[in-house]
Amino acid sequence: MGVRDFQRHLFRESTMNDIQNQRDHRKIEINKVGVKNIRYPITVLDKAKGFQHTVAKVNMFVDLPHRFKGTHMSRFVEILNKNRGDIGIKNFSKILTEVKRKLKAKTAHLEVEFPYFIEKEAPVTKSKSLMEYICRFCGSSNEKEDFYVGIVVPITTVCPCSKEISRFGAHNQRSLVTVNLRFKKFIWIEDIIQVIEECGSCDLYSILKRPDEKYVTEKAYENPMFVEDVVREIAKRLKKDRNITWFTVESENFESIHNHSAYAYVEREADDE
Numbered sequence: 001m002g003v004r005d006f007q008r009h010l011f012r013e014s015t016m017n018d019i020q021n022q023r024d025h026r027k028i029e030i031n032k033v034g035v036k037n038i039r040y041p042i043t044v045l046d047k048a049k050g051f052q053h054t055v056a057k058v059n060m061f062v063d064l065p066h067r068f069k070g071t072h073m074s075r076f077v078e079i080l081n082k083n084r085g086d087i088g089i090k091n092f093s094k095i096l097t098e099v100k101r102k103l104k105a106k107t108a109h110l111e112v113e114f115p116y117f118i119e120k121e122a123p124v125t126k127s128k129s130l131m132e133y134i135c136r137f138c139g140s141s142n143e144k145e146d147f148y149v150g151i152v153v154p155i156t157t158v159c160p161c162s163k164e165i166s167r168f169g170a171h172n173q174r175s176l177v178t179v180n181l182r183f184k185k186f187i188w189i190e191d192i193i194q195v196i197e198e199c200g201s202c203d204l205y206s207i208l209k210r211p212d213e214k215y216v217t218e219k220a221y222e223n224p225m226f227v228e229d230v231v232r233e234i235a236k237r238l239k240k241d242r243n244i245t246w247f248t249v250e251s252e253n254f255e256s257i258h259n260h261s262a263y264a265y266v267e268r269e270a271d272d273e
Helices: 003-014 073-082 089-103 160-165 189-198 210-221 227-239
Strands: 030-046 050-064 108-121 128-141 145-158 172-183 244-254 261-269
Touching: 030 073, 030 108, 050 073, 050 089, 073 089, 089 108, 089 128, 089 145, 108 189, 128 189, 145 160, 145 189, 145 210, 145 227, 172 189, 172 227, 189 227, 227 244, 227 261
Parallel strands: none
Antiparallel strands: 030 050, 050 108, 108 128, 128 145, 145 172, 172 244, 244 261
């Protein structure tokens, strides 16, 4: 390719049509359009150690007016790269504002889901191990801004009915509790996890020696909980916290003797009775 041919090629590159900005004639607005499941390294606050490095799945969306054919997907990733190291609760509002400005949108959404690890001691032997919890930061911005934190915590539950009617033992299972929260001031992930774990028959551990296993088995047996009990106990605790303005609690028990899961859900505003 000669110099002139190369210059003509560059000129054509610089004058390429912006297909996304072309007019769409179907007159249908899109509520959410963007990028999903971007794997991205982030740093989050850790109550015990200050900071914790983890890898998140990031979703970023905007609304799209009916007159535009498409959005500019690469701009989402550019914003993510620009805010590398600052993707946290305190910077959500700034990132959402930047998304709206750069994508020329009225509404922006940002969802960040990541594994969070806490070092736990076994109840008897004090053996230390890491427990994994799934956490979510979710925010949106239009005329108003909204932000909430979600946490998924595994617990153990023992069926009260099974204990009552059985001569020996009772069926037990692992349960997953999901709590979503809106709040006034900063809240620690660890504090919410502690509340959830205290409201099950027993909490889970990564390492249990025989003395520990005996302890957790007997503790769970002496503290049987229906799925309804779990969500009610957690809701009762959260309602007492004046910093929390709204919450949802859901629990799914993966029943060990049934071909189904047991499920319960509670949603409350701060001033609900």
